[in-house]
Amino acid sequence: MSAFEIADAVRTGVISARTVVSRALERIASQEGELHCFNIVTREEALASADAIDAKVSRGEDPGPLAGVPVALKDNLCTRGIPTTCSSKILEGWLPPYDATVVERLRAAGAISVGKTNLDEFAMGSSTENSAFGPTKNPWDHSRVPGGSSGGSAATVAAGYVPLSLGSDTGGSIRQPASFCGVVGVKPTYGLVSRYGLIAFASSLDQIGPFATTVADSALMLESILGHDPRDSTSLDKVPTSIVSALSLGVSGLRVGVISDFLVDADDTVVDAVRGAAVALSSAGAKVDEVAIPELMNGLAAYYLIAPAEASSNLSRYDGVRYGLRVDGPDVASMNARTRALGFGSEVKRRIMLGTYVLSAGYYDAYYTQAQRVRTLVARAFNRAYEQFDVLIGPTTPSVAFGFGQKTEDPLAMYLSDLFTIPSNLAGHPAMSVPFALGEHGLPIGVQVFAPALGEPVMFQVANAIEAAQQERSRGPVGVSESRRS
Amino acid sequence: MSFLTPGWELTVGLEVHCELQTKTKLFCSCANVFGEEPNTNVCPVCLGLPGSLPVLNRMAVEYAMRIGIALNCRVEPSIFHRKNYFYPDMPKDYQVSQYDAPINVDGFIELPGGTRVGIERAHLEEDTGKTSHMGGGGRIHDADYSLVDYNRAGVPLVEIVSRPDITSPEDARAYVSELRSILVASGASDGRMEEGSLRVDANVSMRRTGTSELGTRCEVKNMNSLRSLGRAIEYEALRQVELLESGDRVVQETRHWNENEGRTSSLRSKEEAFDYRYFPEPDLVALDPEAEWIEAVRKALPQMPSARRAQLGAMVLSTDASLDEHALSDQIATVVDLGLDQLVTASIAEGADGRLALARCANEAATRPDEARALDPTAFCELILLESSGKISATQSKAVLGAMLDNSGTPAEIIARLGFEGVDEDRLGTIVDEIITANPKEWQRFVEGDEKVAQFLFGQVMKQTKGQANGKLVAQAFNARKGS
């Protein structure tokens, strides 16, 4: 059942929220030992919330647009009294004294969280192999990664545990795992969704967004979490409020640009998928053309300067003084250094060191300021393209999901898998990945749809058309029945 | 300059951190209060908990603008940066501060002595928490461990950076004193140096007279009164001169003023490089106050101390042209500093003796400034008129003022309650005549000009009137009879 169907059935009393949540918990119990999507499953809390929804229904109150829909939360979203770890040893055991804004909004919409999903430590990675608590498996092929950093959130939807989950996307951390796991993943416009309670990786790039099995479900979830939040100074106040209603508008007359630069470095099956989607949009009435935006190719370098720089500062607070891990030492400085040495994994340390380096006195202008100028170029290049096109499309990732261990020893190779997703974060623009075809080894391939700032309605319009033209699936994730996916 | 060896010139630049009197902290809604139980005014934001985000306090911005305008600065578009360094009193291990685009730039202060000190900038930043050092001698160097309280973390500060225009310890003190008055007058600060709501660091350097290039400077911290500021600068200047004269060089460093030992000492405990890795704070957006807002703040700004001193001085002088303004300047400064000028000016406007009103304010009312500011100016004026007309004596006037500060009624009510009878001129005349009759020998000596016997005769009157007669009127009465 889709989130729409569940919410409808719960609101009308056709099915109880308790039944829906119990079934989700059963599915989790049956496969979780193998997949490891979750850092924690909050069974009791979920059942109690389901009962509260059912009570509302029986009292005739409005239980909200996501009534009884089980959802999973990336474990970098603060949940009051429930462990929030960022998949890091340094935060093991920490209980936030507050809920993230998105958590409050999901609850207000009637959604029921079933647990916190695994991620690359502090959202730094593209495979979920950087989790301190072990990797998550790709439900389509257990020898492959689910992508990352929101690997657990992508996999929990792909595995059919829950119809919706939340991830965060700093350089592709929603879209890349969505593509690898054959689900929809959305990175909204920067500032559309409040970051309050999202544990920061790179503050000027981080954005929370949904995973879903369908475009419509992802729109429904996005609608329930977006909107201005006075607790986030970067939160936008004039935002599109209705996205679901844009889905049915069709693409007739829309101008769609295919980013040609992204087709050069992608695998053949990935290129085929993008071209297939272009043809489908064209047949649906859109005007499709190729467009070269070479400036976007500089995005990766800028990203790997800006994101580590911000991260090095954001992660300073994990010092063993106020919460989380402490490894004692004879003085406070050595206590800090020992705590951080043991508490952080090697990818996090690499990025902290890289970020510290680019911000340090001798290199600031050559690297950091220069990267910020590239950021300006990327945004300008996108905006120039949007003078000609309503939306852009391209691949989400250069390849299908790769195997465990394939890139762990080569950070640079891992970083390159974010090549096509990073530019949207630098520009602050929205982008989403829609499953479209199956590629090598029968693994899913997502097509990425890009839109200008606050262009979510048109982005979803096009994503919906791509989904409608989705190529026949010869198979689905291991152990997930066909009815669960459609 | 007397303390210095001839041939040397002192250069001082001051950095003053001023806590703003907002109700809440700079980036969160926790109360900004002093002296609460540790860690009771904290929230996810000021504790730097993962996921929390800052939101700027409008009132802190407004106070910062008031300070900037009062210091003759330009209010400019500004942004916040992160200053990165590890320290346990800093919850995020970075301080949010303004770096290359501060809110206020390029102002000055005119000191009462006439010196003009440039203000480079006055920017907003957040305060740190407080550490207490436990065990050992309770000092940082020999403590067994430390305890951290984050109540102060995130309290709004304005850091005021002067240009190196100060050339003597006296001017340094005068600068801080004047700055303090301005900050208090603007309403932005309570100006309490002892409680740490005003903290002064001094950049001190020495150069040979006649050279233009500044010498290597040391930053001296931990002076918590104007007195210790002057002493610390003097000590540090002499230390540097001694080094330079013996052919050594001054090492640029931060030095700690030890009040008890009366000396500065190096803070560097080990080799640690500081590389603050400033970068624009991504969690906050730019600050660009509209011209109307700046103008509204400027218009609402109360008169500054220098203008008030000038005004008060002119008014006091207008009541008696023979007064020496210079001799009254300390009293005028005290009254303005404590915000009691209203009492004096209102009294003068009602025709009271300006010198007397000023003296009662600067000497008696000043001992209890909080209560004095709450006095009704009309009642205060009434008191001064009673005293100047001789209805009550100086001693009685002081007693009545004391009772007024206790808030126990109008001057008339207090006089009645204390039984201070008015000794009017008729009754005083009768008493004086009686005393002359009763003491003919003494009276004769008085007429011949014996000053000592005058005290005896006045004393007799005071005895008769139980000290309630006005001394000036008593003297007048005797002198009048001397001539007849």
Add this chain to the structure above:
Amino acid sequence: MAAEFTPEEVTYVATLARLQLSEDEVQHYAQQLSAVLGHIDAIRALDLAGVPPTSHSFDLVNVLREDIVEPGVDRDEVLRAAPLAESGRFRVPPILGEAP
């Protein structure tokens, strides 16, 4: 010119960032970070004179909050998270230097 992240630079940034590293780790990270830096170093060669740097995607200004007190977090909840607390405060090992 190929960018290099020297072992000395690794040691320097690790000190600034308070990360204790073994000698082996210093060598290992120097090698990996040099590879990463080598790739992104090309950015220095771009001629971007006249292009303003972007720190925030959108130019929001004057996002302000009213000066109204709201309740914070209960002290017991705060201190429960502390690795070590004493008399209502967070306890830390001795601090060797004053704040800069």
